[in-house]
Amino acid sequence: xxxxxxxxxxxxxxxxxxxxxxxxxxxxxxxxxxxxxxxxxxxxxxxxxxxxxxxxxxxxxxxxxxxxxxxxxxxxxxxxxxxxxxxxxxxxxxxxxxxxxxxxxxxxxxxxxxxxxxxxxxxxxxxxxxxxxxxxxxxxxxxxxxxxxxxxxxxxxxxxxxxxx
Numbered sequence: 001x002x003x004x005x006x007x008x009x010x011x012x013x014x015x016x017x018x019x020x021x022x023x024x025x026x027x028x029x030x031x032x033x034x035x036x037x038x039x040x041x042x043x044x045x046x047x048x049x050x051x052x053x054x055x056x057x058x059x060x061x062x063x064x065x066x067x068x069x070x071x072x073x074x075x076x077x078x079x080x081x082x083x084x085x086x087x088x089x090x091x092x093x094x095x096x097x098x099x100x101x102x103x104x105x106x107x108x109x110x111x112x113x114x115x116x117x118x119x120x121x122x123x124x125x126x127x128x129x130x131x132x133x134x135x136x137x138x139x140x141x142x143x144x145x146x147x148x149x150x151x152x153x154x155x156x157x158x159x160x161x162x163x164x165x
Contacts, residue, residue: 013095017088019104019157021081026108026153028078033109034116035074038129039067045127081108103156110150117143 038044047066052059085101088094120126121139129138 012093014091014093015095015097015100015157015160017084017091017094018097018100019107021084021088022101022104023108023111024077024081024084026081026105026110027112028074028076028081028108029105030109030112030149031070031074031077031116034112035067035071039070044130047127049127050125050131097160099156099160103153103160106149106153106156108153110146110148110153113146113149114143115146117146 039046046054046063047070048063052062054060054063089096117129117139121128121142128135129142
């Protein structure tokens with residue numbers, strides 16, 4: 001018997017719901033890390049710091065609003081991931097695997113870094129990881145970190161051998 005559903009266990013192994021949950025959680029948590037560490041603790045940049053300086057009250061207000069909206073989006077993505085995880089855990093066809101979940105979280109974090117780096121740092125240019133000296137190097141490092149995180153996550157997920165196979 002499966003204690004998650006009070007029904008006989010099944011040999012079906014559908015990891016997709018767990019992977020989707022992990023990716024969403026990873027994206028949300030990477031966004032929180034970026035916002036908390038880079039925006040608030042290190043204060044290297046704010047959401048719109050390449051558009052309007054935070055050296056004026058009006059600029060700081062705009063950037064603080066942008067950071068708040070950014071955190072709200074991270075929160076919603078994380079909430080969606082938690083909801084998907086809750087739904088996945090209730091399904092009898094979804095094998096629970098720490099390796100699959102952690103790998104998926106790394107994939108999500110990597111996706112966040114890569115796309116946030118491409119869109120916000122390069123395409124829109126609304127801010128950079130660390131403006132000033134070596135700005136491009138910091139931006140490229142951020143992109144590289146995203147690729148590395150996603151690749152490590154992918155390796156963990158792919159290395160997992162689903163039960164029953």
